[in-house]
Amino acid sequence: MADRGEESRRAAPAAAPPTAPAVTSPTAPASAPSTASPGPGTGPVQAAEPPIPSARPLDAIDRDILRILQTDGRASIRSVAERVHVSRANAYARINRLVEDGVIRGFGARVDHERAGQGASAYITLKIVQNSWRTVREQLQALPGATHIALVSGDFDVLLLVHTPDNRALRELVLTRIQSIPEVLSTRTLLVFEETDLGPCPDRPAELA
Numbered sequence: 001m002a003d004r005g006e007e008s009r010r011a012a013p014a015a016a017p018p019t020a021p022a023v024t025s026p027t028a029p030a031s032a033p034s035t036a037s038p039g040p041g042t043g044p045v046q047a048a049e050p051p052i053p054s055a056r057p058l059d060a061i062d063r064d065i066l067r068i069l070q071t072d073g074r075a076s077i078r079s080v081a082e083r084v085h086v087s088r089a090n091a092y093a094r095i096n097r098l099v100e101d102g103v104i105r106g107f108g109a110r111v112d113h114e115r116a117g118q119g120a121s122a123y124i125t126l127k128i129v130q131n132s133w134r135t136v137r138e139q140l141q142a143l144p145g146a147t148h149i150a151l152v153s154g155d156f157d158v159l160l161l162v163h164t165p166d167n168r169a170l171r172e173l174v175l176t177r178i179q180s181i182p183e184v185l186s187t188r189t190l191l192v193f194e195e196t197d198l199g200p201c202p203d204r205p206a207e208l209a
Helices: 060-071 077-084 088-100 133-141 167-178
Strands: 004-007 120-128 146-151 158-164 184-192
Touching: 060 077, 060 088, 077 088, 120 133, 120 167, 133 146, 133 158, 158 167, 167 184
Parallel strands: none
Antiparallel strands: 004 184, 120 158, 120 184, 146 158
């Protein structure tokens, strides 16, 4: 049974605060900001941003390399080269190109948050003041336990995934930290009872990975 947490609404500020310096936001509309108040189903309007340089096309070997590294970020160049049937120099050059093009954004570990002492997880939906996405994003990124932030369309504007030590810490994060952000109009907390990482793994078909 879904657990819907607290919902808090406050009046929107009289004017939207200045936005942070422009950074790439693929969902940002290019039209001029509207002065209308945000409502259900209306996402915040953003100013146009410089286009992102396009990455070079990937071939089947590149995609195989990506699947291997998503499954095991510690895989050696030699192991990757052997599994995709290319030389070590070729594999090294391909991985470097994927990093330079921004296809690979980094290498990390998959964490079992419960075993790591973060036993409470939740998706939090936020409605925010129009044209305040960049300002809100910067403040959400600074929250402890925040692992994913997305600007979305629909009945709310932002979707945030957080992991905290327990429900008390989660409540404090939502009621004290998130709801104190001036541009946040309301929140709703959806507790996560169980989650499964669907990242690529050896026993999944390649076309689904």
